[in-house]
Amino acid sequence: MRNLLFYSLLVVSIPALMSCGGSSSPQSTKSSVTDTVALSADSIFNIVEERTFQYFWDGAEPVSGMARERFHVDGEYPENDLNVVTSGGSGFGVMAILVGIERGYISRQQGLERLTTIVSFLEKADRFHGAWPHWWYGETGKVKPFGRKDNGGDLVETSFLLQGLLCVRQYFADGNEQEKALAAKVDQLWKEVDFNWYRNGKDVLYWHWSPEYQWEMNFPVTGYNECLIMYILAASSPTHGVPATVYHNGWARRGAIRDSINAYGHTLRLSHNYAKEYGGPLFWSHYSYLGLDPHGLKDKYADYWEDNVNHVLINREWCIQNEKKYKGYGPDSWGLTASYSVKGYHAHAPGEKDDLGVIAPTAALSSMPYTPEYSKKAMVHWYNDMRGKIFGKYGFYDAFSETDDWYPQRYLAIDQGPIVVMMENYRSGLLWKLFMSCPEVLDGLKKLDFKSPYLNN
Numbered sequence: 001m002r003n004l005l006f007y008s009l010l011v012v013s014i015p016a017l018m019s020c021g022g023s024s025s026p027q028s029t030k031s032s033v034t035d036t037v038a039l040s041a042d043s044i045f046n047i048v049e050e051r052t053f054q055y056f057w058d059g060a061e062p063v064s065g066m067a068r069e070r071f072h073v074d075g076e077y078p079e080n081d082l083n084v085v086t087s088g089g090s091g092f093g094v095m096a097i098l099v100g101i102e103r104g105y106i107s108r109q110q111g112l113e114r115l116t117t118i119v120s121f122l123e124k125a126d127r128f129h130g131a132w133p134h135w136w137y138g139e140t141g142k143v144k145p146f147g148r149k150d151n152g153g154d155l156v157e158t159s160f161l162l163q164g165l166l167c168v169r170q171y172f173a174d175g176n177e178q179e180k181a182l183a184a185k186v187d188q189l190w191k192e193v194d195f196n197w198y199r200n201g202k203d204v205l206y207w208h209w210s211p212e213y214q215w216e217m218n219f220p221v222t223g224y225n226e227c228l229i230m231y232i233l234a235a236s237s238p239t240h241g242v243p244a245t246v247y248h249n250g251w252a253r254r255g256a257i258r259d260s261i262n263a264y265g266h267t268l269r270l271s272h273n274y275a276k277e278y279g280g281p282l283f284w285s286h287y288s289y290l291g292l293d294p295h296g297l298k299d300k301y302a303d304y305w306e307d308n309v310n311h312v313l314i315n316r317e318w319c320i321q322n323e324k325k326y327k328g329y330g331p332d333s334w335g336l337t338a339s340y341s342v343k344g345y346h347a348h349a350p351g352e353k354d355d356l357g358v359i360a361p362t363a364a365l366s367s368m369p370y371t372p373e374y375s376k377k378a379m380v381h382w383y384n385d386m387r388g389k390i391f392g393k394y395g396f397y398d399a400f401s402e403t404d405d406w407y408p409q410r411y412l413a414i415d416q417g418p419i420v421v422m423m424e425n426y427r428s429g430l431l432w433k434l435f436m437s438c439p440e441v442l443d444g445l446k447k448l449d450f451k452s453p454y455l456n457n
Contacts, residue, residue, distance in 0.1 A: 002354055005156040015047070021416070040071055041376045044422065045379070048419070049423045051394060051395040052096075053096050054069070057105070066085035066093070067086055067089040067413040068084065068138075069135060069412070069413055072289040073397075073411075074410065084137060085136055085271040086413050086414065087412045088156070092164060093164070093417055096417055101428060102365050115172075116178075119165075121138075124141050126142055127192075130153075131194070132153065133150075133154055148208055149213040153209045155199070155207055155208070155421045156207050159227075164290070166190060167431050168182070170183075170437050185351065192240060193240065195238065196234075196241070197209070200215050204251070205220070205230060206220055212331065213384070222274060222428075224271060225273050229291075232347045232444055233444070234246065234444075235443025241307075244449070251309075254299075258270070259271035263277065263318075266310040266312055267310060268311060272284065278318060279315065279353060281310060281348060282335060282366070283338055285307075286366045290417075290431055290435075291434070291436070292435060293454070296454065297452050324352075328358075331374070332362060332380075332381035333381060335361065336348040336363060337360050337363040339360035339412065340360075340410055341358050341399065341416055342357075342401055356401075357401045358399050359399075359400060361378075361379075361390070362393075365422070395409050395416065395419065
């Protein structure tokens with residue numbers, strides 16, 4: 001697949017748009033377009049996608065090529081962790097690099113070289129029964145504990161990474177000798193992940209395993225949340241796959257995952273963990289579906305396109321109704337998801353407890369395939385009316401609160417990545433087509449009795 005989308009868009013030329021060169025030290029940059037100029041939705045779309053891509057290109061950790069966990073333009077870092085890289089965020093990042101090739105932000109050769117660096121890092125970095133940890137130190141590939149007992153394999157973050165790597169494999173599989181070699185390395189890494197080990201002998205998948213603490217984290221993953229992709233990949237693995245009972249008895253809780261929750265006239269058929277009334281944070285409708293195409297995706301528990309759309313519509317309507325009377329909420333400024341918060345980090349969601357008045361642009365922007373008109377409306381408002389406060393060198397900052405007059409200049413990989421990927425999926429379906437072209441994934445979906453247009457069933 002060679003630049004199949006390049007012809008479809010001429011990126012709007014904005015003076016100095018790409019002036020943010022490869023600096024590894026945080027610095028403040030202003031938008032290259034004067035704040036008095038209002039741009040069209042199409043022009044803003046182009047700018048946002050390209051700027052956000054730069055988080056994974058210009059902003060990558062220089063030794064490993066991986067995505068930094070965070071980048072703070074304001075210079076305030078916990079533990080000075082500019083060298084800490086993330087597995088899940090890098091999965092989103094390698095997808096963003098493919099978008100960069102297709103959109104002409106970088107050449108195919110540049111993308112190939114960066115992805116080769118990343119895959120070489122992953123071959124040597126710490127792994128645990130084939131699964132990668134949540135964090136490493138980018139210079140060494142040694143695990144950085146995510147928590148005291150979380151110093152081993154993280155199967156959920158590994159699955160987010162594999163979702164991206166399998167897209168890379170498919171993209172380069174029929175290329176030149178260099179490209180085929182990269183695809184083969186990705187294939188080997190995929191086959192080495194021992195999903196079956198992470199069952200801990202049971203009909204469920206466990207999130208963590210540590211060589212020091214074994215299974216003490218004790219986190220069996222059940223639905224519904226952001227982790228569907230882990231079960232799809234576990235069923236799809238050609239080397240260490242799990243039986244369908246692990247999905248049905250573990251993830252689906254022997255059918256208890258089914259529900260029928262109505263909010264604002266929209267129905268959720270899946271029981272969202274700890275968020276039954278309105279659904280959980282919006283990243284639950286993003287992370288598993290960056291590669292897994294939800295169009296027509298159904299099993300005996302849900303129609304996943306329908307549920308994801310309704311999840312977004314409920315989230316938006318909560319912000320419009322704005323029962324807590326937060327400043328700035330409305331039809332053109334909405335979206336609650338996990339992000340930085342006024343105090344630390346929080347999984348923002350509709351509801352009395354989890355709506356803290358904090359909007360995260362990734363929530364609406366990564367929902368672009370589900371609610372394009374509403375997502376674009378928010379994007380245009382934020383860019384034309386607020387970009388001096390919330391837009392920087394790598395696109396929109398992670399989160400803001402007009403109520404608290406809080407506008408931190410900070411980015412998180414796991415929030416920037418879905419923006420690029422889902423904006424491109426809305427435009428072209430690029431990552432959906434790549435991931436759904438994996439024969440093992442189709443076999444896994446069949447094993448779990450899914451229906452999908454890709455399966456011809």
